[in-house]
Amino acid sequence: MTAASTPKERVLAAALQEFAEHGVAGARIDRIARAARTSKERVYAYFRSKEELHAAVASDQLQQVMDSTSLDPADIPGYVGALFDFYVAHPEMLRLVSWGRLEPGGELTATDASGHRSLQAKLAVIAQGQADGILDDAFEPIDVLMLLVNLSMGWLMAVEMHRFEDVDDPDVLARRRAAAVLAAERLFPPRPAARPSAD
Known part of the structure; x- marks a missing residue:
């Protein structure tokens, strides 16, 4: 959090760390308020409940992922690599996802119109790439x-595998990133754009 951040921005930043560490059930508004240098009353003035605050944090994080990565049907491996880099740089996002899978109502979803539009835009890009013959249409958009997202975050979230390799070792991260990108390339090899018929 920067000195220039607003109280609401500080609350969202503190809530992200709290939910990432403790999940929805274990999160405490008083800890969030202290970390944000504000009061519980101010937090509840912004968000009526802990669940509403979590929904705002989850939506904000999903929006960041959508806005920080560009999906080009002609470069699917590049998209997976960019997602991998995003998750490495934002480990709290992965923890938020992990908690969401454990807790009812804790799913990381787009709860506002902008998040939904971003997701729909990604799906539309995939569908257009398939229609143009650039991307294999064997799968629904x-x-x-889903496959690309799971390729990008799969190893980072598979904590049981981290005992075999140091997740903080740059060389390990580079190899795992290369494996995810290669898998995407094998699943969705680049195709030349279809040319119109001369007839």
């Missing part, structure tokens, strides 16, 4: 996006 939503399945393509």
Whole structure:
């Protein structure tokens, strides 16, 4: 949090750390308020409940992912690499996702119109790439996006595998990133754009 951040921005930043560390059930508004240098009353003035605050944090994080990565149907491996880099730089995002999978109502979803539009835009790009013959249409667009997201975050979230390799070692991260990108390339090899018929 920077000195120039607003009280609401500080609350969201503190809430992200709190939810990432403790999940929805274990998160405490008083800790969030202290970390944000404000009062519980101010937090509740912005968000009526802990669940509403979590929804705002989750939506904000999803929006950041959508805005920080560009999906080009002609460069699917590049998209997976960019997502991998984003998750490495934002480990709290992965913890938020992990908690969401454990807790009812804790899912990381787009709860506002902008988040929904960003997701729909990614799916539309995939569908257009398939229509143009650039991208294999064997999968539905939503399945393509799901596969790419899971390739990008799979190893980072598979904590049981981290005992075999140091997740903080740059060389290990580089190899795991290369593996995810290669898998995306094998699943969705680049195709030349279809040319119109001369007839």
